Amino acid sequence: MSTSLRVFDRVLTALVALLILAGAAWVIGYGADVAVARDAAARIDPTSLGRATEWQLWQPALGAGGAVLLVVGAWLILVHLRPRSVRAVSTAHVxxxxxxxxxxxxxxxxxxxxxxxxxxxxxxxVSGRPVARITAQFPVTTDLNRIRQLAHRCADDLRRAADTELEFQLLAERTSK
Structure with missing residues (x-):
């Protein structure tokens, strides 16, 4: 998942959570006879809510809002369902x-x-580029220069075998063995 998508998900979740919490606090306050909640409820005019459908732009506004929500929802579903793994890459020679x-x-x-x-x-x-990521476990006694040498050798071998430009990542984990 990309960083921008992760941020968007968290902001959207936070906004929805705040709306739900505010609504729940208002309902609880109304039930507990809190003055602020009772005053807010008293300011709601049910007849004006009923007259909203008489507004001449009601149907276009409702349709546009629904279309926007449909597009955003479909985009969110497609972005989350899109496979991030890659199997094959095309090369110039083979x-x-x-x-x-x-x-x-x-x-x-x-x-x-x-x-x-x-x-x-x-x-x-990642960003339209293929990435080969190898997670390797090294004993704590392994020298960092040796890990770097192995990473460079592995990256060179992989790029030469793939015959294309790709990103290589070696994630080194230390083990006590």
Whole structure:
């Protein structure tokens, strides 16, 4: 999930939560005979709410509001359902390459190194670019320069095998073994 989508989700959730909390506080205050809630309820004119449908722009406003809410809802659903993983990428020389298999092979190769406890791969699309992410576990005794060397070697091998421009990420986790 992208950062902007995460922020949008949280802001939208916060706004809906505030509306629900304000409505609940008003209803509870009205039931508890709080003066502010009773005064707010007394200011509501039920006849003016009934006359809203007589307004000449009522139907276009209602339709436009519904269309906007429908588009925003459909956009939210599609953005959340869109797969972020990528299987194949196209290259200039050999056509399509299965990036997931290449990343799995790179993770297996890295996992066979004596300085690595285990490694697993995942592929993603970030800002329209393919990303191969390998999560590897290293013992705490492994030197950081050795981890960097392994990361550069793995990235070079993966880019050469994929024959295309891609992002590479090595997530190094320290283990006590």
């Amino acid at each position: 056509g399509a390459v299965d990036l997931a298999r290449l990343a799995d092979a790179a993770a297996a190769d890295l996992g066979n190194h004596p300085a690595v406890s285990s490694a697993k791969a995942a592929t993603r699309t």
